[in-house]
Amino acid sequence: MRFGLIDTPLFIAFGGFLFGIFQFGKLKHWERLILLVLLLNVVVDLIAIRLTVLNKQTVFCYNIYVPIEFLIMLLVYYLYLKPGKTRRMLVYVIPLVVLYAVFNGLFLQDINNEFASYTFFIGGFIIALFSYLIWKQEVQEKDIDSRNIILWFSAANFLYFIITIPALSANNWLVVHDTDKALPVQIINVVMYGIFSIIISLGFIWHQKGTI
Numbered sequence: 001m002r003f004g005l006i007d008t009p010l011f012i013a014f015g016g017f018l019f020g021i022f023q024f025g026k027l028k029h030w031e032r033l034i035l036l037v038l039l040l041n042v043v044v045d046l047i048a049i050r051l052t053v054l055n056k057q058t059v060f061c062y063n064i065y066v067p068i069e070f071l072i073m074l075l076v077y078y079l080y081l082k083p084g085k086t087r088r089m090l091v092y093v094i095p096l097v098v099l100y101a102v103f104n105g106l107f108l109q110d111i112n113n114e115f116a117s118y119t120f121f122i123g124g125f126i127i128a129l130f131s132y133l134i135w136k137q138e139v140q141e142k143d144i145d146s147r148n149i150i151l152w153f154s155a156a157n158f159l160y161f162i163i164t165i166p167a168l169s170a171n172n173w174l175v176v177h178d179t180d181k182a183l184p185v186q187i188i189n190v191v192m193y194g195i196f197s198i199i200i201s202l203g204f205i206w207h208q209k210g211t212i
Helices: 005-021 029-053 059-080 085-108 117-140 149-177 179-211
Strands: none
Touching: 005 029, 005 179, 029 059, 029 149, 029 179, 059 085, 059 117, 059 149, 085 117, 117 149, 149 179
């Protein structure tokens, strides 16, 4: 299996996963779910690389994974939050996101041949929103601690989706109207995936300092 520069985020995600594994016994349930997100990202990327080598479509495996990833991310927030308005909102939001992903795959977009952008845009916006609410809560409660992985995780999610959603929207338009400019936009997604993985990896590093 061959790797290129574009696969760098995969190795960063794997590095973050290893940092987390060293602390696994001390991690809370929701922190282990963050670790699972990194692991699944690596596994899905490896499958996609293998499919590319075999000259097969990779979009299907990402379309299957994205709703699963969104579900895990929202569960992280649900398990972390204390009982309150934001947590109650997630009780309704989580099943709605899953149901919409299924509906989109069955009736709106051909998930075998087309990236499920509707699911990505709607789910990504919701995750960015709850990431912001998490940070707002921590600031209001004056509970900013660099050893708290949720701050790193929510920051990574917010930055990733707030940039990749408009970038992928532009990419969808450019693929149809100006394919020469589509590749640079796709690179933005790769760069943001790398930044996403770096931020979460730093979260596990700082968390380890607090658990020694």
